[in-house]
Amino acid sequence: MDTGDLAVFAAVAQAGGITKAAQRLNTVQSNVTQRVRLLEAELGVPLFHRHSRGVSLTSAGRQLLPYAERIGRLMAEAKQAAADSAVARGQIVIGALETATAMRLPPVLAAYAAACPEVDIEIVTGTSAALLEAVRERQVEAAFVAGPVDHAEFAALPLLEEELVVVTAPWLTSLDDIVAATPLKIVVFRPGCTYRLHLEALLAARGAVGVRRLEFGTLDGIIGCVGAGIGVTLLPRAVVAKAAAEGRVALHALPAREARVPTVLVRRADAFLSTALSRFIETARRHLATPRPVPARARNARVDKFSLTTSR
Numbered sequence: 001m002d003t004g005d006l007a008v009f010a011a012v013a014q015a016g017g018i019t020k021a022a023q024r025l026n027t028v029q030s031n032v033t034q035r036v037r038l039l040e041a042e043l044g045v046p047l048f049h050r051h052s053r054g055v056s057l058t059s060a061g062r063q064l065l066p067y068a069e070r071i072g073r074l075m076a077e078a079k080q081a082a083a084d085s086a087v088a089r090g091q092i093v094i095g096a097l098e099t100a101t102a103m104r105l106p107p108v109l110a111a112y113a114a115a116c117p118e119v120d121i122e123i124v125t126g127t128s129a130a131l132l133e134a135v136r137e138r139q140v141e142a143a144f145v146a147g148p149v150d151h152a153e154f155a156a157l158p159l160l161e162e163e164l165v166v167v168t169a170p171w172l173t174s175l176d177d178i179v180a181a182t183p184l185k186i187v188v189f190r191p192g193c194t195y196r197l198h199l200e201a202l203l204a205a206r207g208a209v210g211v212r213r214l215e216f217g218t219l220d221g222i223i224g225c226v227g228a229g230i231g232v233t234l235l236p237r238a239v240v241a242k243a244a245a246e247g248r249v250a251l252h253a254l255p256a257r258e259a260r261v262p263t264v265l266v267r268r269a270d271a272f273l274s275t276a277l278s279r280f281i282e283t284a285r286r287h288l289a290t291p292r293p294v295p296a297r298a299r300n301a302r303v304d305k306f307s308l309t310t311s312r
Contacts, residue, residue, distance in 0.1 A: 008032055009061075011024050017054030018033055045060040047061035048061055073138070081272055087275070089119060090119060091122065092121055092274070094144075097131070098125050099235060099236055102219050108284050108288065115279065116280075126192075128194045131143040131145050132145060132266065138268065141267060141271070144284075145266055146162075147264040154267065157284075159289050160263050162236035165234070165236075165240070165259070166234055167223070167234065167251060168249065169226065172232075175252045178252075185213070187225045187230060188216070188222070188233060226249055237251065265281060
């Protein structure tokens, strides 16, 4: 079975027609038709139903398509691995929460750009759910999401814990009064946002009913609306600390069991780890990972021993 024929088959299946597949592959229609017929002859089964609107997969074609796509990905990764070197170069696509993009990524990106100047980085923002799906579908190579993430499909690196706080207009001082308000409005990101889920859960646990939702796509929009008294939200303290210091919003602390949420960097466990991505993950770990407590013996040790230990 020829990998080129499988690639043509996958292109036709994804495009839904011979003409569109030929355009995608930058070849002529007759070549696409011939390659598909050769594959069908080799397998002894039709892979497509031909009709006036194009083509659609037969049951055999539907069974073959995941394998053809997997082989295509493996071939692409094989080429990438062969071309990879000790010098980080090329492009990586990284996903990140809006909050992480605003507060956590700038020092990581600055350090990475200085260490790996031959790599171009594209940042894609979204909710945790959307970013996990993007990693699963290989649309991004790695993503910063709210954890925990415990799935065999992903390799997850815990980086830090965020303290979540309820954010309100500056003149609101009691969390109990906020919960009792009717109607209570929450200002949140789109469905799939972990912080939104946490806010809805803690309000439900406190008996809040009839909660209305206002959805925004940007962090600045949420903070601005909350500061104007339109509703309340839940965000990491680090993200809203500046707005609170300026008197634009008020922050309300939560019990520790409700306030702590980890941020993790996830990638597909089965994907090729390029030098460029490996260096990025290491840079993120170095700049964001929460330091472990230093044992008493290490704190009392000589400076030269402490330096040797922490440099590994």
